Amino acid sequence: MTATHTLSPRLRQLLIGAAATLVLTIPGAFAQEVAAPSGTGAPQGGEIQQFCTNIADAARDQRYLLQKQQIEQLQAGVxxxxxxxxxxxxxxxxxxKRRDEFLKQAELNLVDIYxxxxxxxxxxxxxxxxxEIAAAVIMKLPPRQSSLILSEMSDEKAAILTNIISSAADPNTSKEPS
Structure with a gap:
């Protein structure tokens, strides 16, 4: 038996993974040796590397320029x-504003009508x-006139309006309807 059989399965997987990573990171580990054709038109490996190095900054600048243009377009849209x-x-x-002015004027006119x-x-x-509207109108009228109007109403309707008016005056009543 070899030493790997005595290792735990987890440790064995880690060693295999590390070995695979090491093999894959070694340049040319799986590359086949191919002789470059002889002749004057064949570029040398150094020339290719030199070309890539020379255009790297220009390519990066072009990418940045394209990204900048895209950001500017998005900013213009925003x-x-x-x-x-x-x-x-x-x-x-x-x-x-116009609606509030209209409602205020309508409310004043409505109270004047009553x-x-x-x-x-x-x-x-x-x-x-x-x-709610009846209670609001009665609240805006002078107390003497309000009492005369409430005395002319049915007891149920007068009680409803009185409850609305009293709850509107209560500081503990929520302003938001529930």
Whole structure:
């Protein structure tokens, strides 16, 4: 028996792998000796090595130049998209500002409409709208007028609106709907 049979299988695999790596890294380990054809046109091994060495810097520079061009193209695309997003953001901000102004004006006008109505008419109209809107209108009205309107409503609707108004005034109430 040889010494390799007494080694563990793992150690044997490591030795075989190291030997294979060593053989593969030795230049010309599997190369066949071929005589260069004699003649004046055959390049010498040194000439090939010299040529490769001479063009290595130029090839590297060309690769860097191509990579730089690709990065510049990508950067231009990113800049273009950023400009488009900024334009869209500005449009959205303008739209939002106009919307907020409209809602504020509409809210003031709506409150003014209910201020001029008789309490029984206002109560009947506010029972038909969403409870959140009715509560917001009642909160904006003077307390005396709000109480007259609530007294004209059904007990259930008045209780719902009162709950909404009281929860809006509660500092412990979350601003986010749950």
């Amino acid at each position: 800049d273009e998209r950023i400009a488009l997003l900024e334009k869209k953001r500005a449009e959205y901000e303008d739209w939002r 201020k001029t109505m008789k309490p029984d008419a206002a109560a009947s109209k506010l029972t038909l709208v969403r409870s």
